[in-house]
Amino acid sequence: MAAPAQNLRINGDRLWDSLMEMAKIGPGVAGGNNRQTLTDEDAEGRALFQKWCEDAGCSMGLDQMGNMFARREGTDPDALPVYVGSHLDTQPTGGKYDGVLGVLGGLEIIRTLNDLGIKTKHPIVATNWTNEEGTRYAPAMLSSGVFAGMHTQDWAYDREDAEGKKFGDELKRIGWRGEEEVGARKMRAFFELHIEQGPILEAEGKDIGVVTHGQGLSWTQITVTGKDAHTGSTPMPMRKNAGLAMARILEKVDEIAWSHAPHAVGAAGHIEVFPNSRNVIPGKAVFTVDFRSPELQVIKDMENRLRVAAEDIVDNMGLQIEFEKVGGFDPVKFDEGCVAAVRDAAERMGYSHTDIISGAGHDACWINRVAPTAMVMCPCVDGLSHNEAEEISKEWAAAGADVLFHAVVETAEIVE
Amino acid sequence: MAAPAQNLRINGDRLWDSLMEMAKIGPGVAGGNNRQTLTDEDAEGRALFQKWCEDAGCSMGLDQMGNMFARREGTDPDALPVYVGSHLDTQPTGGKYDGVLGVLGGLEIIRTLNDLGIKTKHPIVATNWTNEEGTRYAPAMLSSGVFAGMHTQDWAYDREDAEGKKFGDELKRIGWRGEEEVGARKMRAFFELHIEQGPILEAEGKDIGVVTHGQGLSWTQITVTGKDAHTGSTPMPMRKNAGLAMARILEKVDEIAWSHAPHAVGAAGHIEVFPNSRNVIPGKAVFTVDFRSPELQVIKDMENRLRVAAEDIVDNMGLQIEFEKVGGFDPVKFDEGCVAAVRDAAERMGYSHTDIISGAGHDACWINRVAPTAMVMCPCVDGLSHNEAEEISKEWAAAGADVLFHAVVETAEIVE
Numbered sequence: 001m002a003a004p005a006q007n008l009r010i011n012g013d014r015l016w017d018s019l020m021e022m023a024k025i026g027p028g029v030a031g032g033n034n035r036q037t038l039t040d041e042d043a044e045g046r047a048l049f050q051k052w053c054e055d056a057g058c059s060m061g062l063d064q065m066g067n068m069f070a071r072r073e074g075t076d077p078d079a080l081p082v083y084v085g086s087h088l089d090t091q092p093t094g095g096k097y098d099g100v101l102g103v104l105g106g107l108e109i110i111r112t113l114n115d116l117g118i119k120t121k122h123p124i125v126a127t128n129w130t131n132e133e134g135t136r137y138a139p140a141m142l143s144s145g146v147f148a149g150m151h152t153q154d155w156a157y158d159r160e161d162a163e164g165k166k167f168g169d170e171l172k173r174i175g176w177r178g179e180e181e182v183g184a185r186k187m188r189a190f191f192e193l194h195i196e197q198g199p200i201l202e203a204e205g206k207d208i209g210v211v212t213h214g215q216g217l218s219w220t221q222i223t224v225t226g227k228d229a230h231t232g233s234t235p236m237p238m239r240k241n242a243g244l245a246m247a248r249i250l251e252k253v254d255e256i257a258w259s260h261a262p263h264a265v266g267a268a269g270h271i272e273v274f275p276n277s278r279n280v281i282p283g284k285a286v287f288t289v290d291f292r293s294p295e296l297q298v299i300k301d302m303e304n305r306l307r308v309a310a311e312d313i314v315d316n317m318g319l320q321i322e323f324e325k326v327g328g329f330d331p332v333k334f335d336e337g338c339v340a341a342v343r344d345a346a347e348r349m350g351y352s353h354t355d356i357i358s359g360a361g362h363d364a365c366w367i368n369r370v371a372p373t374a375m376v377m378c379p380c381v382d383g384l385s386h387n388e389a390e391e392i393s394k395e396w397a398a399a400g401a402d403v404l405f406h407a408v409v410e411t412a413e414i415v416e
Numbered sequence: 417m418a419a420p421a422q423n424l425r426i427n428g429d430r431l432w433d434s435l436m437e438m439a440k441i442g443p444g445v446a447g448g449n450n451r452q453t454l455t456d457e458d459a460e461g462r463a464l465f466q467k468w469c470e471d472a473g474c475s476m477g478l479d480q481m482g483n484m485f486a487r488r489e490g491t492d493p494d495a496l497p498v499y500v501g502s503h504l505d506t507q508p509t510g511g512k513y514d515g516v517l518g519v520l521g522g523l524e525i526i527r528t529l530n531d532l533g534i535k536t537k538h539p540i541v542a543t544n545w546t547n548e549e550g551t552r553y554a555p556a557m558l559s560s561g562v563f564a565g566m567h568t569q570d571w572a573y574d575r576e577d578a579e580g581k582k583f584g585d586e587l588k589r590i591g592w593r594g595e596e597e598v599g600a601r602k603m604r605a606f607f608e609l610h611i612e613q614g615p616i617l618e619a620e621g622k623d624i625g626v627v628t629h630g631q632g633l634s635w636t637q638i639t640v641t642g643k644d645a646h647t648g649s650t651p652m653p654m655r656k657n658a659g660l661a662m663a664r665i666l667e668k669v670d671e672i673a674w675s676h677a678p679h680a681v682g683a684a685g686h687i688e689v690f691p692n693s694r695n696v697i698p699g700k701a702v703f704t705v706d707f708r709s710p711e712l713q714v715i716k717d718m719e720n721r722l723r724v725a726a727e728d729i730v731d732n733m734g735l736q737i738e739f740e741k742v743g744g745f746d747p748v749k750f751d752e753g754c755v756a757a758v759r760d761a762a763e764r765m766g767y768s769h770t771d772i773i774s775g776a777g778h779d780a781c782w783i784n785r786v787a788p789t790a791m792v793m794c795p796c797v798d799g800l801s802h803n804e805a806e807e808i809s810k811e812w813a814a815a816g817a818d819v820l821f822h823a824v825v826e827t828a829e830i831v832e
């Protein structure tokens with residue numbers, strides 16, 4: 001494949017201006033965004049993206065999940081398109097870059113090709129996947145999941161928000177339910193640029209993360225049952241303290257995750273005790289253990305060791321325990337050719353880079369199941385995301401989009 | 417002092433019938449009671465108690481905190497009265513015996529003396545202390561606390577419930593604010609019968625707990641501050657997991673309490689993590705450590721060791737910690753003479769008994785500061801209290817009231 005010359009760059013100012021313009025739609029209360037999926041603000045953001053794409057000469061496709069596909073034609077009518085994108089929806093208190101950078105980075109590639117009069121053999125399609133965040137309609141990555149055959153469309157349409165409004169009805173209401181069959185498109189490749197949502201790149205001073213894997217995830221909700229009792233009148237030997245058993249299990253979670261350093265992680269973010277009163281020994285503790293690793297075998301090992309260790313702890317204390325698997329997905333290994341295209345692009349342009357594993361889920365994790373896929377990451381300040389204070393620099397955004405541009409255009413093959 | 421003959425007993429059936437009759441006022445939803453302080457139901461319960469006392473020939477005194485004093489005259493007009501009682505108010509989901517047994521046990525003493533035509537030199541006063549539970553108006557033992565000079569009456573009147581209604585206003589509204597100055601009464605002694613609210617007596621098969629001490633209490637609210645971060649994309653070495661630090665501190669709490677076996681206890685009943693989301697490492701944990709011991713020096717030692725251990729834990733993890741003392745009272749040592757009267761009474765009547773330390777707070781703990789005081793405890797099923805399922809047997813109630821009767825009447829001195 002013919003790679004772009006190393007001096008070809010996207011227009012970082014234009015990309016940044018577009019990010020700021022999009023951020024005006026569905027503003028948050030603290031400088032970020034609240035542009036949740038299938039709201040009026042989502043519709044407004046989609047319309048702006050469509051206008052920009054049409055101004056750039058693209059045709060817009062829309063499927064029955066509301067996924068948007070802005071196509072810049074290639075020279076070969078039979079060549080499979082290269083897809084590039086992410087999502088425009090945000091968390092209720094979300095940032096300006098999570099998802100949006102990947103969609104507008106795709107548009108910026110097309111704008112740059114137009115500026116330079118470059119043609120590619122394969123069409124390039126800038127994509128906006130519906131409802132990546134999953135906060136209004138669980139689960140996350142819903143529409144890329146339907147596209148990749150992970151969920152049925154009927155099931156997705158029946159998802160309800162907190163007010164009981166169905167996904168399918170709301171998609172129709174905002175006017176963005178298309179006719180096109182979901183998942184019918186075939187891709188030469190899919191590339192996604194995303195902010196890291198973690199602290200590694202900033203801490204290591206790297207411009208670019210070359211994403212080789214997506215971590216697999218295992219969520220186990222644990223319920224420890226002891227006995228509510230008065231904190232004053234219950235002697236130590238007669239206590240069945242579910243909170244103390246939980247504390248001991250949390251220490252084990254940490255120990256197990258560290259034993260698979262450096263890539264495995266483990267913690268409990270969700271913790272509740274009952275009745276949660278200062279003078280009652282907790283009779284029940286409910287908490288969710290989150291284990292992640294890029295290796296399926298490691299996840300299984302961590303799950304098994306947690307179960308054995310936790311059962312041992314509660315047995316010794318005379319308590320009961322229940323385990324419920326409440327979430328999980330297998331690790332993702334991105335396409336070696338696409339990953340190499342990203343790494344080579346960073347190298348060619350002189351950006352510092354490191355291989356990285358995505359700890360969060362992304363649309364690319366599902367699309368990887370149906371097309372060769374890779375991701376580019378750029379740093380974000382303090383690793384902060386899903387927070388209105390989420391921040392990146394214009395230079396980081398431009399570097400990420402430059403690498404995305406080179407990887408996509410090389411894969412789409414420049415026509416000399 | 418002349419002790420009653422060992423064959424003199426209270427009427428256990430009548431006591432039980434009165435308990436069941438009182439329990440009809442402010443019934444709970446699950447077989448217990450919701451007769452919270454200064455509600456219409458509290459007023460109704462007070463009226464029934466007053467009627468019973470007047471039927472037994474008593475005069476009723478009422479002070480400005482609503483404390484009720486039903487007096488059976490003695491033969492010596494100058495002799496200080498012996499007080500006996502507890503509280504008629506309940507938790508919102510409370511039991512039928514917590515407090516009520518002590519008040520109606522006092523009434524049963526008077527009824528029994530009437531039955532037998534026994535006169536005492538000292539008057540006997542059956543007492544109902546207002547708002548022992550503290551759930552509607554914090555703190556617990558409010559009115560016995562004002563009586564003992566622990567709080568001012570103005571401060572007590574200004575206490576507000578969850579709807580913003582003031583204690584003083586509600587006391588007046590239900591018609592039970594008296595004219596008498598609070599704390600003006602002088603006592604020869606005060607005795608309180610109460611269910612154990614713990615599992616010791618039932619487990620040891622004892623009829624009677626001779627309460628020698630009330631445990632001192634120390635509540636320290638701890639706030640550990642780390643950093644919210646994504647559970648997937650934050651490597652283990654970069655985490656500031658406040659939930660994990662809390663787990664380690666909870667293990668230390670347990671270790672410190674055990675080091676002062678058998679009487680000291682320690683646990684955290686109140687535990688919260690923030691933002692409490694499955695995929696966010698807790699950036700903050702707030703929890704309250706409850707330490708108790710009958711020895712002030714032990715409480716101080718536990719507080720100090722907790723502080724040192726917790727600071728060490730968070731320092732090692734790079735987190736911050738704050739300590740706030742949110743509650744406490746000093747240990748109580750009951751009057752040796754009154755305690756001996758209780759122990760001798762149990763012994764004389766052939767009830768199995770053991771010295772015991774009260775883990776919970778009681779009106780007697782405050783009254784002990786202004787008068788010679790002791791407590792009698794009877795077992796409760798499974799140690800359960802502050803729960804509608806709270807249960808005792810008729811025999812346990814009668815045995816407790818028998819011992820109360822003998823201790824009170826011996827102190828009041830039978831006139832031959």
